[in-house]
Amino acid sequence: MSKNIILCGVGGQGTVLASRLISAAAMKEGLPVQSAETIGMAQRGGSVFSHIRIGEGADTPMIGLGQADLILGFELGETVRQLPYLRKSGRVIAADRAVMPVTASLSGGYDPALMKQYLQKNVADLQIVEVEKAFAELGSAKVLNLLLLGAAFYADSLGLQKESMLSAIEDNVPAKFLDLNKKAFCYFD
Amino acid sequence: MHKEFLMGNEAIAMGAVAAGVNLVCGYPGTPSTEVLETVAKHRPADCYVEWSINEKTAMEVAAGAAYAGSRVLVTMKQMGLNVASDPLMCVEYVGVKGGMVVLVADDPGPISSQTEQDTRSFARFSKVPCFDPSTAQEAYDMMEEAFALSEQYGTPVFVRPTTRVSHGYASIDVKDAEEYRTHKAEGFIKDTKKWVIFPRASFLNHQRIEARNAQLTQELSASGFNGILPESGEMADVRKGLAAGGISYTYALEARKALGSTRLLKVGTPFPFPEELALQFLDGLDEVLCLEELDPVIERELIYLCGKHHLNVKIRGKLTGDVQAAGENTVDSVKTAAASFLGLAAGGQEALELPPLPVRPPVLCAGCPHRASFYAVKQAMKGKKTIYCGDIGCYTLGNAMPLDMVDTCLCMGAGLGIAQGVFHTEPDTSCFAFVGDSTFFASAIPSVINGVFNQADFTLVVLDNSTTAMTGHQPHPGTGRTMMGENVPAISIESVLKGIGLTCVETVDPLDHEAAVACVQTVAAQKGVKAIIFRSPCIAVSKPAGKCGVDPDACIGCRTCIDEIGCPALSFADGRAVIDEGQCTGCGLCSQLCPAGAIAPVRKEARHE
Numbered sequence: 001m002s003k004n005i006i007l008c009g010v011g012g013q014g015t016v017l018a019s020r021l022i023s024a025a026a027m028k029e030g031l032p033v034q035s036a037e038t039i040g041m042a043q044r045g046g047s048v049f050s051h052i053r054i055g056e057g058a059d060t061p062m063i064g065l066g067q068a069d070l071i072l073g074f075e076l077g078e079t080v081r082q083l084p085y086l087r088k089s090g091r092v093i094a095a096d097r098a099v100m101p102v103t104a105s106l107s108g109g110y111d112p113a114l115m116k117q118y119l120q121k122n123v124a125d126l127q128i129v130e131v132e133k134a135f136a137e138l139g140s141a142k143v144l145n146l147l148l149l150g151a152a153f154y155a156d157s158l159g160l161q162k163e164s165m166l167s168a169i170e171d172n173v174p175a176k177f178l179d180l181n182k183k184a185f186c187y188f189d
Numbered sequence: 190m191h192k193e194f195l196m197g198n199e200a201i202a203m204g205a206v207a208a209g210v211n212l213v214c215g216y217p218g219t220p221s222t223e224v225l226e227t228v229a230k231h232r233p234a235d236c237y238v239e240w241s242i243n244e245k246t247a248m249e250v251a252a253g254a255a256y257a258g259s260r261v262l263v264t265m266k267q268m269g270l271n272v273a274s275d276p277l278m279c280v281e282y283v284g285v286k287g288g289m290v291v292l293v294a295d296d297p298g299p300i301s302s303q304t305e306q307d308t309r310s311f312a313r314f315s316k317v318p319c320f321d322p323s324t325a326q327e328a329y330d331m332m333e334e335a336f337a338l339s340e341q342y343g344t345p346v347f348v349r350p351t352t353r354v355s356h357g358y359a360s361i362d363v364k365d366a367e368e369y370r371t372h373k374a375e376g377f378i379k380d381t382k383k384w385v386i387f388p389r390a391s392f393l394n395h396q397r398i399e400a401r402n403a404q405l406t407q408e409l410s411a412s413g414f415n416g417i418l419p420e421s422g423e424m425a426d427v428r429k430g431l432a433a434g435g436i437s438y439t440y441a442l443e444a445r446k447a448l449g450s451t452r453l454l455k456v457g458t459p460f461p462f463p464e465e466l467a468l469q470f471l472d473g474l475d476e477v478l479c480l481e482e483l484d485p486v487i488e489r490e491l492i493y494l495c496g497k498h499h500l501n502v503k504i505r506g507k508l509t510g511d512v513q514a515a516g517e518n519t520v521d522s523v524k525t526a527a528a529s530f531l532g533l534a535a536g537g538q539e540a541l542e543l544p545p546l547p548v549r550p551p552v553l554c555a556g557c558p559h560r561a562s563f564y565a566v567k568q569a570m571k572g573k574k575t576i577y578c579g580d581i582g583c584y585t586l587g588n589a590m591p592l593d594m595v596d597t598c599l600c601m602g603a604g605l606g607i608a609q610g611v612f613h614t615e616p617d618t619s620c621f622a623f624v625g626d627s628t629f630f631a632s633a634i635p636s637v638i639n640g641v642f643n644q645a646d647f648t649l650v651v652l653d654n655s656t657t658a659m660t661g662h663q664p665h666p667g668t669g670r671t672m673m674g675e676n677v678p679a680i681s682i683e684s685v686l687k688g689i690g691l692t693c694v695e696t697v698d699p700l701d702h703e704a705a706v707a708c709v710q711t712v713a714a715q716k717g718v719k720a721i722i723f724r725s726p727c728i729a730v731s732k733p734a735g736k737c738g739v740d741p742d743a744c745i746g747c748r749t750c751i752d753e754i755g756c757p758a759l760s761f762a763d764g765r766a767v768i769d770e771g772q773c774t775g776c777g778l779c780s781q782l783c784p785a786g787a788i789a790p791v792r793k794e795a796r797h798e
Contacts, residue, residue, distance in 0.1 A: 010549065012772075027194045027360055035358040037196075040219040040301035041659070044551040044586060045757050059446070060439030061357040064520035066538040077547045084541050100760040101549045105751050106590060110547040118544050141771045 001031070001159050002055030004063045008082045009074025010099045011043035014145035017172065018072070019050035021149060024168035025160045026054045034061035045101070047078055054159070070157050072148055075099050076115035083122065091125040093152050095144060096132070127155060134187050143184035146173075150185040193363050197354045200325040200361055201292060202227035204332025206236070207364045209372035211259035211287070213238045214247040216631065217660035218266030219301040220355040221294035225264045226663075229672045233369070238672045240663050243601070243631040244269035248276040248291070255285035255345075256384060258375035260336055264292040267306050268600065272632070274315070277345065281317050282394045283386050284343040287374060288336035291317070295351045297482035297517045303581075303600060305515060307483035308349040312460035316398050318405060319347040319460045320414065322354050323438040326361040327457065331414065333370075342401055351482060353436040353517075402461045410465035414457025417470050419450060427452050430470060431527060432487050433480040434459055440523035441480050447524060448533050454487075462490040471495070471502050478530040479506030480523050505530065553586045555758035556733065556774030558725035559652050561699035563587040563594040564754055564778070565723075566621065566650065568702075569709035575619045576611050578604035580633075582625040583659045583727075584652050591755045595623070602632025609636070609645040619713055620647035627657035627665040629682060634689075640718040641690050648713050649720040651682055654727040662730055686720050693719035700725055702781040728774050735775035735790050739766045743787035750779040750788065 005022060007015045016037055026033040031054050038048040051063045068086050073079025073094035086092065098112030119126055129151045135141045146169070152158050153165055166182065173181045195203065202224045205213065213228045215221070217240065229238045241247035244265045251263035265273060270293045277291065293311075296302040312319035320335050322328035328350055339346040382390065409415060430452040433441040438455050445451060454470040454477075456463065471477070471494065479488035488506035495502050505511040512518075512526050521537070528535035553560045563584075566577070579585055579595030580602065588595035597607050608620040624633045629651050640647060657663040664670045669679030686694045693715045697708040705723070712721050746764045750756075758772035759779060766788070768779075780788035 011551070012554075023194055023358060027192070033194065033358075033360050036353060037356050037358070039356050040352075041551045042300070044554060044583065046549050046551040059442035060436065060520060061359065062353065062436075062440070062520050064443065064524065064537075067520075080543060081546050083543065088538060100757075101547050102552050102589065102755045102757050103548050103550065105760045106755065109545070114544060122541065 002057060003053070003070070003159050004068045005052040005054070005070045005072065005158070006063060006068045006082050006085055007050040007052070007072045007074070008078045009048060010078060011038070011046050011048045013074045013099070015048055015050050015074055018145040018149050019052055021165070021168045021172055022052050022158060022160070024172060025164040028164040028167055029161060032056055032058070034058055036061040047081060049082060070152065072152050074144060074148060076112045076119070077110060080115050080118055086123070089125070091127070091155075091157055092119060092123045093127045093129060093148065093155060093157065094119060095148055096128050096130055097144070127151065134184070138180065138184055138187065140180055143181055146181045146184035147187055150188050153185070154188040190362050190368070191365060192360050194358060194360045195325055195329075195363070196223060196356060196358050197322070197325040197328050197350055198223035198294070198356070199227045200329040200363075201332060201348065201350065203231065203363055204329040205262045205290065206231055206233060207369045208288075208333045208336045209260055209370035210262050210336075211236055211372055211374055212251065212254040213262045213264070214241045214250045215264030215292075216241055216244045216247055216269055217657055217663045218269050218294075219660055220296055220352040221264050221266045221269075221292065222660045222663070223355070224262075224292055225672070228262070240665065240672050242666060244273035245276060248273035248280070251289055251291075252276060252280045252285065254374075255287045255289040257377040258287040260288045260372045262290045262292060266302065267293055267295045267308055268302055268304065269293070270308060270311060272601065274311075277317070278315055279386055280345055281315050281398065282391050283384065284394070285339065285345060286343065287372070288339035289345040290332065290335045290339060290348055291345050292348050294355045295349055295483060297351055300352055305483055307486065308347060309459040309486040310484045312347050312349070316402060317345050317347050318402070319349055319458065321434050321457055321459050322348065322350050323435050323455070323457070324354065325357060325359040327414065328354060329361055329363060331457075334412075334414070344398075344401070351435050405461040406464045409458045409461060410463040412458055412463065415463040415466050416455045417466065418445075418453040418455070428473070428475040429531060430454065430474045430477045431480060432456065432470070432477055432491060434487055435482065437480045437482055437518045437523060440518055440520050441527065443520050444524040444527040447536065448528055448531055451527075451531060456487050459486050459490075464494060467491060467494055468498065471500055474502050476503045476505060476530070478511060478527060479504065480512060480518065480526065481506070482518050550589060551586055552589055552755065552757055553583065554728055555756050555769075555772040556728045556776040557583070558654055558699050558723065558727070558776070559584045559587060560592065560754055560756065561702065561705065561725070561776065561778045562650065562652055562723040563592045565699055565702060565705035566709050567592065567594055569706045570619060570713065573619050574617060575621060576608065578608045578611075578620070578622045580604040580622070580624045580628050582628055584623055584625055587623070589755060591752055601628055602636060605633055605636035605640065605647075605649065608647040609640050609643070612645050612647055616646065621650055622647055623650045623652060625658070626651060626653040626655065626667050626682065627663070630666045630680070634685065637686065637689050637691070637718065644717070646717055649686075649718065651720060651722045653682060653722050653724045656727045656730050658727045658729065662727070682722055691718055691720055694722070695720070696722040696724055698725055699723040700776050700778060702778060733774040734777065736770050736773045737768055737775055737777060737780055737788050738770070738791035739768055740787045740789065741765050743785050745785045745787070747784060749782055749784060753782055754778060
């Protein structure tokens with residue numbers, strides 16, 4: 001198999017861990033994997049993305065325009081920003097969630113509802129994840145990354161086995177948050 | 190050998206560990222920081238690791254250890270190389286005994302830096318050989334080669350990844366611990382002719398260095414890090430070739446898959462340039478397109494070779510406008526440039542027309558004490574003629590609206606000197622220099638002494654959040670914990686300043702807004718060099734005080750909280766302020782500003798209520 005996945009959101013939302021978990025699970029299945037992360041100043045509330053390439057034949061960790069099989073969006077506007085990378089046949093799984101930048105709080109200019117409409121109009125294979133409801137049931141808003149990862153997994157979008165995903169989560173999530181994170185991952189089971 | 194999934198910087202670190210590195214030092218800076226942190230995490234028993242106070246000191250520590258025969262790795266970002274250039278330029282002349290690898294991570298874009306300078310150009314300037322990895326695997330493999338070359342010729346050697354290599358991950362082949370090399374340092378052997386730099390010795394060393402580098406251009410032509418595709422030498426009739434290095438080489442490989450198998454030169458050792466290999470590549474070509482980031486290094490080398498050997502080959506790239514002069518290359522920019530050069534269609538799908546997207550400049554985190562510090566100074570100095578000189582760190586983000594509290598920012602520690610220069614030009618301006626705690630130790634202290642000695646008048650504001658925040662929370666002399674895990678006496682910023690001779694040094698909690706404003710007013714009114722230390726820990730290294738909430742019935746919708754401090758946890762909806770509990774740390778700054786008393790701690794008590 002070969003898969004190009006883009007995770008995107010706003011610095012601080014946990015995209016780096018989610019990316020790490022996908023790569024670790026792929027490694028457990030003996031698949032070659034490369035990835036690229038945004039690290040640095042943009043982590044302070046800027047736009048961040050991870051590129052993950054699983055399978056043979058990738059010469060660079062970076063995904064080209066129109067080459068992504070899956071975009072996993074942590075924030076509506078950021079999901080739209082990454083759409084040029086999506087293949088025509090690609091899938092988008094996006095959190096129904098907006099993070100208001102300070103610039104927009106000060107002077108407006110960001111309407112998340114328009115972003116959602118744009119996704120609905122332009123993406124044939126789209127799944128919007130109602131995160132607030134899940135957060136309320138899980139009792140925490142700090143598991144957006146595992147919730148989305150689970151949404152992608154149970155939609156058969158990652159091409160990875162459940163055992164390898166769970167094992168990657170156990171290896172990479174601190175023990176005291178493990179139960180909550182596993183519950184979030186399995187929320188869509 | 191086994192497979193591991195490693196970040197490029199982790200691969201570099203593990204490559205150094207496998208090569209038997211004895212000492213690793215450096216100063217944090219994106220995108221280089223994880224190299225030293227990874228060595229510290231996997232540190233073999235006989236390896237010493239330190240965060241030095243700045244890159245110059247790190248380079249000198251590294252030189253001393255290499256004089257004594259240790260294998261050393263010194264790490265920094267490209268801006269740090271400027272700070273370390275004085276010792277490095279000289280060490281190249283003096284030479285080393287143990288292998289000395291200078292890891293400098295460049296930042297095309299730039300993504301997290303002030304300049305787009307190119308360490309490959311610095312290599313030519315300093316005459317230091319340079320390796321340029323294109324993948325994490327190559328970065329790992331280059332470390333052993335770099336140490337070996339350093340010891341063989343007694344010279345420091347650069348390894349220079351760029352952001353996408355440093356922060357890219359890949360599953361790569363690494364050695365098992367049993368396969369690691371061990372390196373025993375011989376110790377320092379006195380020899381003043383060798384270790385004391387003098388004009389006569391430098392003249393002789395200069396001759397030796399030029400001869401060595403001429404020889405290396407030949408030797409490196411055979412290095413596995415350089416090469417020509419296709420390896421078999423078929424396609425003798427092609428007239429056009431591509432030349433690339435670093436991450437752009439991987440983009441060129443992707444382009445080649447889409448555009449057909451053009452001849453491709455890979456340059457993994459940009460200095461000394463592999464001339465013989467490049468001549469083989471140029472043989473029979475009419476035109477070459479160079480694909481590289483930052484400076485046109487490969488491009489200039491090929492132009493030089495064509496002149497030297499009277500070759501009629503047109504070299505294209507940045508200098509001819511065929512490739513963008515600045516910024517990062519991408520898979521697509523390289524493919525488009527290569528397609529246009531080869532006279533082919535780049536293909537790809539129709540471009541989507543995107544709606545206007547939110548602008549997201551990086552901002553100070555919700556609850557960041559720097560926001561409170563800047564706001565206190567802003568309020569205290571309202572209506573006065575001021576200049577706010579900023580510096581390098583998270584607090585550069587104090588420039589964003591609505592705070593707008595950074596009038597200048599240049600390089601590490603520069604704000605203090607700039608404040609003094611402005612004062613000497615317009616003495617009626619109240620000059621402020623803001624500097625973080627780590628930057629204070631790294632590069633501000635000499636400028637404080639300069640100001641005191643030369644009778645300048647400015648207010649030094651030390652933003653002490655007890656960590657090196659921007660680069661990921663490294664310890665520094667004020668934190669009292671070393672990279673070897675030892676607890677050591679913390680160096681007091683107050684004592685340093687008083688020792689220099691400042692008589693007015695006040696420390697205040699910036700989250701106590703009233704006290705902070707009063708403190709600024711008192712201190713700024715003094716003459717000479719005086720200091721305020723705003724002390725409150727970074728939210729990423731301390732437990733949140735709690736959460737604040739808005740009482741929607743009490744909120745009058747005046748927007749004071751939003752318009753004054755620009756906290757990302759605050760937004761405005763349905764005519765009322767709203768606090769995002771996921772982001773709020775309960776710092777309480779907004780609750781102290783609210784004219785209606787509508788903001789208060791919820792659940793746990795916030796620290797100022």
